[in-house]
Each structure stands twice: as C-alpha cells, then as structure tokens.
Amino acid sequence: MFENEYDVIVVGAGHAGSEAAAAAANLGSKTLLVTMSLQNIAQMSCNPAMGGIAKGQIVREIDALGGYSGIISDKTAIQFKMLNKSKGPAMWSPRVQSDRMRFAEEWRLMLEQTPNLDFYQEMVKGLLIENGKVKGIRTSLGVEIRSKAVVLTNGTFLNGLIHIGEKQFGGGRAGESAAFGITEDLVKAGFEAGRMKTGTPPRVDGRSLDYSKMNEEKGDERPDKFSYSDVTQSLKHQKSCHMTYTSDLVHDILREGFDRSPMFNGRIKSIGPRYCPSIEDKINRFADKERHQLFVEPEGWNTVEVYVNGFSTSLPEDVQFKALRSVAGFENVKFFRPGYAIEYDYFPPTQLKHTLETKLVEGLYFAGQINGTTGYEEAASQGLMAGINAHLKINEKEPLILKRDEAYIGVLIDDLITKGTEEPYRMFTSRAEYRTLLRQDNADFRLTPKSFEIGLASAERMKRMEFKQRESNKLVNFFKETSVSVAEVNPILEAKESALVNQSDKMFKILSRPQINLEDVMKFEKVQEYLSQNDLDREVLEQAEIQVKYSGYIDKERNNADKLTKLEDMKIPENFDYNKIKSMSIEAKQKLSKIRPVTISQASRISGVSPSDISVLLIYMGR
Incomplete structure (x- = not known):
C-alpha cells in the first residue's frame, strides 16, 4: 500500500500541496502526498x-527557488501577456492563460517523476498529536500513518x-465532497478557527457564443x-480571449434574484474576497456603474468550455442564466455548470x-487557503516554503x-503572520514597500542563490543565473565607459524629441533618458560591434536596460531596506513578558503577547502597536 x-x-494536492510535496521530496525527505482525488491534482x-x-512576480519567485509552477504554466500556456508594460518595470507582471486539463495533467506527471514522493488517495480525518508535537495523520478508514512533519493544505475543503x-x-469544489x-482536531488542540467565502462564475459552451x-x-x-x-520555450501560437460588458438590463435581472441570494438573505455569513467580488x-457596491467588464476565457486549446471571468455568483441558476443571456454575445448561451x-x-x-x-504544535505546517x-x-508559494521548512x-x-x-513571498508570509487577515488575502504590488527591488525580471538574482545553498535549485539553474548576472553587469559597464559622438546621437535624440547634446x-x-530605449541605443555602431562579439539573449538585454534606467531608484530603495534590516536583526527573546512593561499600551501588550514577534521590525508592523x-x-530591552 505505502x-x-x-x-x-x-x-x-492543490497548488499549495503540490509545491510542498515537490519541495520536500526534491530536498530528500521521504514524502507522502495524501488527497481525496488523484484525478484532480x-x-x-x-x-x-x-x-x-x-x-x-510570485510565480517567477517560485520558479527561481526551484518550484514547479512556472515550468508547468509555460508548458500548458495558451496565451502570454506582460501586464502594465506602460508603467515602470517594478509594475510589469507576467500572466498566462492556461489549458486547464493539461495544467493538472502536467502537474501530476511531474510529481510522479519526482523521487522520494509517494501518493495515497483517501480523506484525512484527523491528526496524531502527542505532547505538543505532530506525529502523523489518521484517515477516514482508520489508517494511521506516522511522520516527522505534516503540512496541511486543505484549500476550500x-x-x-x-x-x-x-x-x-x-x-x-463542484463535484467533490468536503x-x-x-x-475539530485542531480546535481541540487549542487552535482558533474561522469561516471564509469564495466564489466562481458559470462555465459555458463556447459554441453557443457570438464572438463577433x-x-x-x-x-x-x-x-x-x-x-x-x-x-x-515561449509560445509560438496563441489563443485569443474576448471581452464583453454587462448592462443596466443585466443588472436589473440580477437584482430580481437578490432576495434568493445567499449573500443577501443571511445564509452566507463569512467574508468573501474584496478584490474579486461576485x-x-x-x-x-458600485450602483453608479452602468456596466462591468466580462472576460471570456477559453479553458484550453481543444475544449469548447469557456470561463466567464467577472461573473462570479451564487445567485439561483435560473437568474444566472437569464442575466447572462442579456449580455452581448451571450444571447444563445448554454451552461456547462452554474456559478457557485x-x-x-x-x-x-x-x-x-x-x-x-504552527506555534501550538511542533512539526505542523499550514499553507494556502487554510491561512x-x-x-x-x-x-503555491506558501506550499513551497512550508515544504522547504x-x-x-x-x-x-x-x-x-x-x-x-x-x-x-516574504511580504505575503510576514503580512499573514504579523497582521493576520479577516478576509481572503490577495497579493498586490502596493503591499510591498520595496517593489523596485522585487521585480519579476530579477527573481532569480534574489532567490536562486538561497535555494541553491539549501540544495533545491540545481547547479544548472545557478550557472544560468550567474551568466545572466555577469553578462548584464558587463553590458551596463560598457554603457558607463563608452561614449557616443554628437553626430551619431543627435539624430536619434531629435527623432525622440529629447534634448540634443553639444558634446x-x-x-x-543617453539610455537613462525616459524617451530613449535599448532599441535606440542598439543603432550605435559600437553597440552593434559589442553585440556581434557577445551572444546575448533578450533576458540579459532587458536586465541591463532596467539597471541603467532605474539605477537611482534601485540604489535609493536598497539603502532604505538596509536601514530597516538593522531592526530585523534586533531579536526579541522568545518568552519575553510584555506585561512587565508598565508604560506600554494595553492593546500593544495584548497584540505582542498573542503574535509573539521574533524581531523589533516585525513588532513595529503589528496593527495597534504604535511607534511609542x-x-x-527598545528601552526595556536595553537598546
């Protein structure tokens, strides 16, 4: 059996569980992945x-650390878009439309080829906990399987x-049991539990839509x-998505069903995602808006199933159907399944x-929607970190x-454990103070050396990262050391309506100017000569351009980060008694005693803990 x-x-075995199992197994731990359905990994x-x-950015970071999500996204992509290209590179965010069936299949195949990893299909009914340590799991058939660590990634189940x-x-999930x-086991062990809500739109038959x-x-x-x-490899062929809009008529039809909606009649009491509302x-909430965007997304290369992004709902199926039929292009829509x-x-x-x-039970880890x-x-990023740790x-x-x-990933985990969350937490660039440093293009520079050190990122990845870093730095130095003549540069500056030079x-x-890009500079004879002698790919060229254009911002942010690192280095003793500090606010004492921050920096980020x-x-600790 096993x-x-x-x-x-x-x-x-969702996204968190799959990354956790892959990471632990690839590092050399004998690992068991238990799921209720091996068909739905x-x-x-x-x-x-x-x-x-x-x-x-998170997917790039997972990849830089040696996780699987980036590779599988590439292998099963049907469309690629770099979002926010009109903004600075700190905002650029890659996104792929995926082939849903192939994505799950590719994950399973990669996991099956991962050494040290076993699989078992059954429901886990409880945990084996002895003297404050986790010792394994108990399944619905009463089978007990022992282990040194357990990672719970139960998602919405x-x-x-x-x-x-x-x-x-x-x-x-639709068609699968809870x-x-x-x-119950965790609450018995002293954990605090809560309820959350999420939703999903209807899936429809693409043959019934009028894309014109x-x-x-x-x-x-x-x-x-x-x-x-x-x-x-990058995609050679891509599949289009489409966009349409709701209307006042659609909104009126939807409102007719509000009295039957579990959201409005009190049956759902938990909080849903703020940034992906139904x-x-x-x-x-936005009664003044006449229409909302709907993104019509194909589910794969060969299937006719379509995902109606922006129409997440728990309204009765007849109301969903009637409202969607009033959307442009959906007049003859056929449902595969309603939203819920x-x-x-x-x-x-x-x-x-x-x-x-977990602080309460040694060896027990939580990752994903359970958090x-x-x-x-x-x-996926939490699963990877839980599996590694x-x-x-x-x-x-x-x-x-x-x-x-x-x-x-560091921002995400620190936010969760320091501030907690009472609504489904989603990552945004605005949550990161150092987003100029945390770009999608440099995740390998930031994280591959750390992963290589612990034995997860391969030597091949490390070599590739070092080559990219070395060659982009060399190109930046070439730009710093090489001059261009007035006769060669001014025609380009004039064409780009940038101030001319007189020497x-x-x-x-020149490349630092906002109007000038790398393609302009590549017209210079000395650059063409340099590139003919050095075989550089797009990643190296893009990296060099970003380092030139944003060097001032990057240096400034690095300095700020280094200053705050001093607070990160100030550790708080593990069993520090905050109640001894008479001049500290009661709220601060309560929050600090509950969260038990590891450093002064973490303590300063807790809601309700003031600078005073x-x-x-700091004074009490003798600083």
Missing part, C-alpha cells in the same frame, strides 16, 4: 490562468459548503515565459511562525525565511 512512516506528509478550481499583477441560490450542499474531522459582438484580446506579439530555466456584490459560492474553514495565520510552522489567502499563486526542520538545519525586501556623452547617460510602544520596548 510505507508506515514518512519524513513529511502533505495533506491536500493541482486542479484550477477557478480561472484557468496563472500570474497577473503581483501574482506573476475543510467543512466546505457550496451555495447556489436557495440550495446548499457539502463540498470542497473534508471533515481536521478542524465582443472585443478580441490577443496575447503579446513577442510572448515571454515564466521559467528562468531553459526546459520551456457580480451581485459589484452591482450592489463556497464557505470553508480557515485558521487565522497569526497562529504561525515565519516558517509557516486565509486567495489565489493559486499565493497558495518542514524538510529543513526535521534535518535540524536553519529555516529559510524570506524578508520583505527579498521577495513578494560626446556616455551611453549610460516600540520605543518603550
């Missing part, structure tokens, strides 16, 4: 896409309840890819350490903790 004892058991339960604003209009039934028993009434949304002319490795929530909302258990993440290990997050990318702990090695100036100038200075509380703490 072995009786493992190093790491991962419960749940890494299922895209919601939209068939990876990446987007800030999320694309913990006591999951699906709502469609007046109807409700248990389930973790999981019971784990929440919609706007075509094509991919990039020169598509890039997610993975820094060379095992994947269509009924949108027309209620799902309520599920989560555990406020202030109960975790930075490693994602109150929403999104495949957020879940579970392996490192059982091998008595230092944990891998990413700081806020090192990765969006030769360094290329670095931090000053008092």
Whole structure:
C-alpha cells in the first residue's frame, strides 16, 4: 500500500500541496502526498490562468527557488501577456492563460517523476498529536500513518459548503465532497478557527457564443515565459480571449434574484474576497456603474468550455442564466455548470511562525487557503516554503525565511503572520514597500542563490543565473565607459524629441533618458560591434536596460531596506513578558503577547502597536 512512516506528509494536492510535496521530496525527505482525488491534482478550481499583477512576480519567485509552477504554466500556456508594460518595470507582471486539463495533467506527471514522493488517495480525518508535537495523520478508514512533519493544505475543503441560490450542499469544489474531522482536531488542540467565502462564475459552451459582438484580446506579439530555466520555450501560437460588458438590463435581472441570494438573505455569513467580488456584490457596491467588464476565457486549446471571468455568483441558476443571456454575445448561451459560492474553514495565520510552522504544535505546517489567502499563486508559494521548512526542520538545519525586501513571498508570509487577515488575502504590488527591488525580471538574482545553498535549485539553474548576472553587469559597464559622438546621437535624440547634446556623452547617460530605449541605443555602431562579439539573449538585454534606467531608484530603495534590516536583526527573546512593561499600551501588550514577534521590525508592523510602544520596548530591552 505505502510505507508506515514518512519524513513529511502533505495533506491536500492543490497548488499549495503540490509545491510542498515537490519541495520536500526534491530536498530528500521521504514524502507522502495524501488527497481525496488523484484525478484532480493541482486542479484550477477557478480561472484557468496563472500570474497577473503581483501574482506573476510570485510565480517567477517560485520558479527561481526551484518550484514547479512556472515550468508547468509555460508548458500548458495558451496565451502570454506582460501586464502594465506602460508603467515602470517594478509594475510589469507576467500572466498566462492556461489549458486547464493539461495544467493538472502536467502537474501530476511531474510529481510522479519526482523521487522520494509517494501518493495515497483517501480523506484525512484527523491528526496524531502527542505532547505538543505532530506525529502523523489518521484517515477516514482508520489508517494511521506516522511522520516527522505534516503540512496541511486543505484549500476550500475543510467543512466546505457550496451555495447556489436557495440550495446548499457539502463540498470542497463542484463535484467533490468536503473534508471533515481536521478542524475539530485542531480546535481541540487549542487552535482558533474561522469561516471564509469564495466564489466562481458559470462555465459555458463556447459554441453557443457570438464572438463577433465582443472585443478580441490577443496575447503579446513577442510572448515571454515564466521559467528562468531553459526546459520551456515561449509560445509560438496563441489563443485569443474576448471581452464583453454587462448592462443596466443585466443588472436589473440580477437584482430580481437578490432576495434568493445567499449573500443577501443571511445564509452566507463569512467574508468573501474584496478584490474579486461576485457580480451581485459589484452591482450592489458600485450602483453608479452602468456596466462591468466580462472576460471570456477559453479553458484550453481543444475544449469548447469557456470561463466567464467577472461573473462570479451564487445567485439561483435560473437568474444566472437569464442575466447572462442579456449580455452581448451571450444571447444563445448554454451552461456547462452554474456559478457557485463556497464557505470553508480557515485558521487565522497569526497562529504561525515565519516558517509557516504552527506555534501550538511542533512539526505542523499550514499553507494556502487554510491561512486565509486567495489565489493559486499565493497558495503555491506558501506550499513551497512550508515544504522547504518542514524538510529543513526535521534535518535540524536553519529555516529559510524570506524578508520583505527579498521577495513578494516574504511580504505575503510576514503580512499573514504579523497582521493576520479577516478576509481572503490577495497579493498586490502596493503591499510591498520595496517593489523596485522585487521585480519579476530579477527573481532569480534574489532567490536562486538561497535555494541553491539549501540544495533545491540545481547547479544548472545557478550557472544560468550567474551568466545572466555577469553578462548584464558587463553590458551596463560598457554603457558607463563608452561614449557616443554628437553626430551619431543627435539624430536619434531629435527623432525622440529629447534634448540634443553639444558634446560626446556616455551611453549610460543617453539610455537613462525616459524617451530613449535599448532599441535606440542598439543603432550605435559600437553597440552593434559589442553585440556581434557577445551572444546575448533578450533576458540579459532587458536586465541591463532596467539597471541603467532605474539605477537611482534601485540604489535609493536598497539603502532604505538596509536601514530597516538593522531592526530585523534586533531579536526579541522568545518568552519575553510584555506585561512587565508598565508604560506600554494595553492593546500593544495584548497584540505582542498573542503574535509573539521574533524581531523589533516585525513588532513595529503589528496593527495597534504604535511607534511609542516600540520605543518603550527598545528601552526595556536595553537598546
């Protein structure tokens, strides 16, 4: 059947569980992945896409660390877009439209080829906990499997309840049953639990749509890819998405069903995602808007199934159907299945350490929606970090903790465990103080050396990263040292309506101008000569251009980050008694005692802890 004892058991095989299992196994831990359905490993339960604003940066970071999400996104992409190209590179965010069926299939095939990884299909009913340590799991058949660490990545399955209009039934996802028993075990062990909600739109038959009434949304002319490795290639062919709009008529039809909506009649009491609201929530909250965008997204290369992005709903199916038929291009729409909302258990993440290990039970890790997050990318990154840290702990090695100036993953985890969340947490670029440093183009520079050091990123990846870093630095130095003549530069400056020069100038200075780009500089004879002698790919050229154009911003942000690092180095003793400090506010004492921050910097980010509380703490600690 399987072995009786493992190093790491991962419960749940969604995006978090799949990355956790891959990371632990690739690092050398004997790992078991337990799921209720081996057919649905890494299922895209919601939209068939990876990446987007800030999320694309996270996928690049997962890839730089040696995770699988980037590679699988590339292998199964049907369209690629770099979002925010009109803004600075700190805002650029890669996104792919994915082939849903191939995405799940590719994940399963990659996991099956991963050494040290076993699989088992059954529901996990409870945990084996002895003397404050996790010792394994208990399944619904009563089978006990022991391990040194357990990673829980249960997603929306913990006591999951699906709502469609007046109807409700248990389930973790359409067509799949909910999981019971784990929440009860954790509450018994002293954990605090809560409920959250998320939703999904109807899936429709693409053959019943009239695309001539919609706007075509094509991919990039020169598509890039997610993975820094060379095992994947950029897309040669792409599939279009389309866009249409709701209208006043559609909104009126939807409002007719509000009294039957579980959102408005009180059956759903939990909070849903603020930044991905249901269509009924949108027309209620933004009553002044005459229309809302709907993105019509194909589910794959060969299927006719279509995802209606922007029409997430839990209204009765007859209301959903009638309203969608009033949308331009959807007049003859046929449903594959209606949209629905799902309520599920989560555990406020202030109960975790930075490693994602729980504070209450040693060796137990939480990752993904169980921590109150929403999104495949957020879940996958937590799974990766939990899998890495579970392996490192059982091998008595230092944990891998990413700081806020090192990765969006660091921002995500620090936000969760320091501030907690009462609504589904989604990553945005605005959540990061150092977004000029945390760009999608340099995730390999930031993270591959760290991953290589612990044995996850391969030597091949490390070599590739070092080549890119070396060659881009060489090109930047070439621009700094090489001058261009007035006769050669002025015609280009004039064409770009940039101020002319009256003497030769360094290329670095010319390329630093906002109107000038790398293609302009590549017209210079000395640059053409340099490129003919050095075989440089697009990644190296783009990296050099960003370093030239944004060197001032990058240096400034690095200096700010270095100043704050001093606070990160100020550790607070593990069992520090905050109640001893008389001049600290009661709220600060309560929050600090509950969250137990590891450093002064983390303490300063806790909601309700003021700068004066931090000053008092520093004085008390003798600083």
